[in-house]
Amino acid sequence: xxxxxxxxxxxxxxxxxxxxxxxxxxxxxxxxxxxxxxxxxxxxxxxxxxxxxxxxxxxxxxxxxxxxxxxxxxxxxxxxxxxxxxxxxxxxxxxxxxxxxxxxxxxxxxxxxxxxxxxxxxxxxxxxxxxxxxxxxxxxxxxxxxxxxxxxxxxxxxxxxxxxxxxxxxxxxxxxxxxxxxxxxxxxxxxxxxxxxxxxxxxxxxxxxxxxxxxxx
Amino acid sequence: xxxxxxxxxxxxxxxxxxxxxxxxxxxxxxxxxxxxxxxxxxxxxxxxxxxxxxxxxxxxxxxxxxxxxxxxxxxxxxxxxxxxxxxxxxxxxxxxxxxxxxxxxxxxxxxxxxxxxxxxxxxxxxxxxxxxxxxxxxxxxxxxxxxxxxxxxxxxxxxxxxxxxxxxxxxxxxxxxxxxxxxxxxxxxxxxxxxxxxxxxxxxxxxxxxxxxxxxxxxxxxxxxxxxxxxxxxxxxxxxxx
Amino acid sequence: xxxxxxxxxxxxxxxxxxxxxxxxxxxxxxxxxxxxxxxxxxxxxxxxxxxxxxxxxxxxxxxxxxxxxxxxxxxxxxxxxxxxxxxxxxxxxxxxxxxxxxxxxxxxxxxxxxxxxxxxxxxxxxxxxxxxxxxxxxxxxxxxxxxxxxxxxxxxxxxxxxxxxxxxxxxxxxxxxxxxxxxxxxxxxxxxxxxxxxxxxxxxxxxxxxxxxxxxxxxxxxxxxxxxxxxxxxxxxxxxxxxxxxxxxxxxxxxxxxxxxxxxxxxxxx
Numbered sequence: 091x092x093x094x095x096x097x098x099x100x101x102x103x104x105x106x107x108x109x110x111x112x113x114x115x116x117x118x119x120x121x122x123x124x125x126x127x128x129x130x131x132x133x134x135x136x137x138x139x140x141x142x143x144x145x146x147x148x149x150x151x152x153x154x155x156x157x158x159x160x161x162x163x164x165x166x167x168x169x170x171x172x173x174x175x176x177x178x179x180x181x182x183x184x185x186x187x188x189x190x191x192x193x194x195x196x197x198x199x200x201x202x203x204x205x206x207x208x209x210x211x212x213x214x215x216x217x218x219x220x221x222x223x224x225x226x227x228x229x230x231x232x233x234x235x236x237x238x239x240x241x242x243x244x245x246x247x248x249x250x251x252x253x254x255x256x257x258x259x260x261x262x263x264x265x266x267x268x269x270x271x272x273x274x275x276x277x278x279x280x281x282x283x284x285x286x287x288x289x290x291x292x293x294x295x296x297x298x299x300x301x302x303x304x305x306x307x
Numbered sequence: 308x309x310x311x312x313x314x315x316x317x318x319x320x321x322x323x324x325x326x327x328x329x330x331x332x333x334x335x336x337x338x339x340x341x342x343x344x345x346x347x348x349x350x351x352x353x354x355x356x357x358x359x360x361x362x363x364x365x366x367x368x369x370x371x372x373x374x375x376x377x378x379x380x381x382x383x384x385x386x387x388x389x390x391x392x393x394x395x396x397x398x399x400x401x402x403x404x405x406x407x408x409x410x411x412x413x414x415x416x417x418x419x420x421x422x423x424x425x426x427x428x429x430x431x432x433x434x435x436x437x438x439x440x441x442x443x444x445x446x447x448x449x450x451x452x453x454x455x456x457x458x459x460x461x462x463x464x465x466x467x468x469x470x471x472x473x474x475x476x477x478x479x480x481x482x483x484x485x486x487x488x489x490x491x492x493x494x495x496x497x498x499x500x501x502x503x504x505x506x507x508x509x510x511x512x513x514x515x516x517x518x519x520x521x522x523x524x525x526x527x528x529x530x531x532x533x534x535x536x537x538x539x540x541x542x543x544x545x546x547x548x549x
Numbered sequence: 550x551x552x553x554x555x556x557x558x559x560x561x562x563x564x565x566x567x568x569x570x571x572x573x574x575x576x577x578x579x580x581x582x583x584x585x586x587x588x589x590x591x592x593x594x595x596x597x598x599x600x601x602x603x604x605x606x607x608x609x610x611x612x613x614x615x616x617x618x619x620x621x622x623x624x625x626x627x628x629x630x631x632x633x634x635x636x637x638x639x640x641x642x643x644x645x646x647x648x649x650x651x652x653x654x655x656x657x658x659x660x661x662x663x664x665x666x667x668x669x670x671x672x673x674x675x676x677x678x679x680x681x682x683x684x685x686x687x688x689x690x691x692x693x694x695x696x697x698x699x700x701x702x703x704x705x706x707x708x709x710x711x712x713x714x715x716x717x718x719x720x721x722x723x724x725x726x727x728x729x730x731x732x733x734x735x736x737x738x739x740x741x742x743x744x745x746x747x748x749x750x751x752x753x754x755x756x757x758x759x760x761x762x763x764x765x766x767x768x769x770x771x772x773x774x775x776x777x778x779x780x781x782x783x784x785x786x787x788x789x790x791x792x793x794x795x796x797x798x799x800x801x802x803x804x805x806x807x808x809x810x811x812x813x814x815x816x817x818x819x
Contacts, residue, residue: 152494152498155455155459155497155498155501155502156459156494156497156498156501157459157460157461157462157473157497158459158462159462159463159465159466159473160462160473160476160490160493160494160497161494163473163476163477163480163486163490164486164487164490164491164494167480167486167487167490168486168487168490171486171487206663206665208661208663208665209665209667211616211618211661211665212661212665212666212667214616214617214618214654215616215618215657215658215659215661215665215728216658216678216679216683216727216728216731217651217654217655217679217683217731218678218679218682218683219651219682219683222682226667226670226678226682227667227669230669231667231668231669234669249366249367249368250367250369251367252367252369252370252373253369253463256466263367263369263370263373266373267373270377275381276373276374276377276378276381277378277381277382280370280373280374280377280378281374281378283370284366284367284370284371284374285366287365287366287367287370288361288362288365288366291365291366292361292365295365
């Protein structure tokens, strides 16, 4: 039975913080991908054409109902055989972004549905073109409503980034694992990683709750 | 794909289902225990249960799993991989589930409490006969969402070399080199399990609603689930992705 | 206040008295409920017509059909020389395409019960948005037009505010300015004071009276404000169960209605 060593924590902290940098980078890039792709899905799902809405709906359901980790393995091992070679981090960002886009699509859908019918009617009465109605009237109002919900998915994604360690991305868990494998002492590295997750995600979720209270009157 | 590989996959499916069931049972126990504790009149009980939720919701399920598997043995407790996985998933999803329980209990009309007191039920009878029975139908849709998330999360156990579906896929990939085929099949298998789980939960939801005399609302779609998030940031509310 | 300088004076505008709107056997159903039953009626250019009648009698449906927020189940609607929801092709009528509808719809503006201002845009941009993006006006020209209209509705001081910072009455006046900025031939007013606190109604009605008096815009108005209807209307149409049961000059309808249902209705609201 070993005891907790602060000296050891001090030694490994720089490596773990380097991993944290990668974790944050993957989260932010993955978020951007999921925000953009989710919007594409949400708009496609509203398409009057069944040839657009149905296949997109099927893909979204499939991706949402299967594990991110397996999707990451699929991208990591299969994309290169299709001639698409990316770094592990880029592969991870694509995986995170794609997976979470199926959630953000639902958020956008709810946000768009929440815009009052009168806004659409006013746009018709002013004869605004369809594209302009979306970009100037509907989306600005819908996006404002969805900020807190999107923020929650950013936190969820943040907590899912340790999965990227499985495809050799040098995130926090990967660093902790590497350290543990050489020193045979996993206690400090993994504990510190777990605490860092709480230290970042809890205040962020408090901030989001405050933001939500402000945005939703 | 040879017969032997399919055998491998079905063995993996079986372990995945077992992991899901064990973790879900633990998560349900934690969810109701902690969820009810959060409505306690004792401040210290409320604080401790609240702290539990924030800690287990705040950290990553995978990190927790690694901690239980790699770090805990150093304190003298050696956990088999399956139990580290079950414990990590059950404790994490119990925290998410407790928010669902708390939310649904809070939504029961206050008059119901007064009525129950007027009938001189004991506090425990009040909770069981009045609150839980009315709140249960409300909990079912978010529980379904959480259960699917939990099922997906069991894939993480493969990283502890537990022989569930994703781990068997890794073995199959190593032996055949057919990555696209192997992972394609695995994804479809997960999808099928998720579909079956959703259907079972829909049945349970219908029964729970029928037991309080409410007609189930009709919803379309392949999965017929209640939409995960409805623009609210309160992580408990939608119960979609934790 | 010199309203004329800001308001439509379109050379191509049909001369007063010519027919501008024609409903020809228009039927509209919601499910099994028939709201409008083979309705015929016409409105001449420049006239101010008020539709009255019990709720559910189909008045608002008429405005929404004209604004293309609804499509008729049967019959045709003509605005000027063009069909609103149909196109003529090889001598036959076919449902109109988006382009045709947009072209005809340009002639119509609408003010809603709930204002429906765009909450994400300041007052000035609410008014300039459509002139810039539909009529293709330059930003400066659109803003000049908007300022003129804000002057007309008495809100020049508020052009830099968001709609939520205004009272209901002010919002509705902005909505009127926004509709007028498109210089429509026809202005549809759908119970524009129903959502307002009583003390704010007068300001909105005064603006509308001004517009009715000083412009030659055609107005089609659904309202429960009978004294306002009497002031501005050239014609009053009394609706009941999807049909016009009586029509005529306001003096006639309000003082000496012929139909029993009209008497009952007016007795109840006046």
